[in-house]
Amino acid sequence: MQHTSTVDRPVVPPAPDSRTFARAIGDVRDAWRQRELWGHLGWQDIKQRYRRSVIGPLWITISMGTTALALGLLYSTLLGQELPTFLPYVTVGFIVWNFIxxxxxxxxEVFIANxxxxxHLPAPMTVHVLRMVWRQVLFFAHNLVVYIVVLAVFFPALTSEYQMEGDVVTHPGISWSVLLAIPAFLLLVVNAxxxxxxFGIISxxxxxIPPVIHSFINLIFFMTPIVWHVGVLNKFDGDTSWxxxxxxxxxxxxxxxxxxxPLLGQVxxxxxxxxVGAFTVVGWALALVALRNYRARVSYWV
Structure with a gap:
């Protein structure tokens, strides 16, 4: 009778589970550390879009300026608003809306497009998101030129107390409170x-999902106070609370x-x-859950 000796075999540790919140948070952290990568790619996206163009990215500013001017002139007449205060209102609203x-x-389509x-590029998934958001921030910076021009034109009307048609409060005008727009925009970027x-993972x-969102985005535009002012609702008879x-x-x-x-000196x-703070907390919780569960599957879905 033969006896076989027992050979100790090395214990192979189980494969680490990729579906953990630590991996999800690590993906965001590693993406931020690679900001030189997505920052450069974002710049290249804009250069590529306006390649062989004479005035380049200035087309962004021109397009925004003409659209804001046309909508401001039209809706100031339709809603009975004063142009010196309503045109800046529409301009800033349209600039922020364009970013959103x-x-x-x-x-x-951020993952589909990449x-x-x-x-082929071993990089965190969030890198592609940060690249897209950075590109939109650059567009926003170009559009701010329109705000500066409008502010220069209507400076007297915006730096003194004023009321828009239908308002029940008097706005103090632009002051040092305009600096609140900086943390506000940073919070907007964090939510972006x-x-x-x-939406990228779901789509x-x-x-x-993308064509559905594209179909409803125009409806959302008109339902959002951009070319109309909330105070206009006070002009209607009856209970306006609803x-x-x-x-x-x-x-x-x-x-x-x-x-x-803050950019318009309004109350x-x-x-x-x-x-916005509540949406930030809830939204990032959803994002971490999505990264935890589906980050590894995105490369197979695209």
Whole structure:
């Protein structure tokens, strides 16, 4: 009878589980550390878009300026608003909206558009999101030139107390409170990242999501106080409290208001910051859950 000796075999540790919040947070952290990569790619995107153009990215500013001017002239007449205060209102609202629009529409396709890089470049998934958001920040910076021009033209009207048609409060005018627009925009950028992460992952799995969002985005534009002012609702007869809720239940209104109000020297209720802060916490929680569960599957879905 033969006896076989027992040979000690090395214990192979189990494969680490990639579906952990530590891996999800690490993906965001590693993407931030590679800011030179997505920062350079964002610049290249703009250069590539306006390659062989005579005036280059200035087309962004010209397009924004003409659109804001046309909408401001039209709706100031339709709504009976004073042009020196209403045109800046429309301009700033449209600049912020253009940033939100770019984040949402391009965010739905952020992973689909980067299929080649995702499959061949070993980089965190969030790198592609930060590249897209950085590109939108650069567009926003170009559009701010329009705001500076409008501010220079209507400076006397915006630096003294004024009321817009339908307002029940008097706005103090532009002062040092304009600096609040800086943390407000940074908060907007932080929210843009989680929006692109969540919508990008969902859209990669379900390709019907991008056209659905593109179809409804124009409706959302007209439902958001951009070319119309919330105070206009006070001009209607009867109880206007429920009409104000049309704006209050629209989350984009609060994101707009925290940036727009300080840039125009308007009275700002702090509940806008509370609402945006709540969306920031909930949104990033959803983004981390999405990264935890589906980050590794994106490369197979694209």
């Amino acid at each position: 629009l770019g984040v949402v529409t391009e965010g739905t 299929e080649g890089l995702i499959k 990242v989680w929006v692109a992460v969540v 990669t799995r379900f390709r019907d 009409k104000i809720l049309i704006a209050e239940f629209n989350p984009l209104y609060h994101f707009l208001e925290i940036v727009r109000a 700002q209720d702090w509940h806008h910051w509370v609402v």
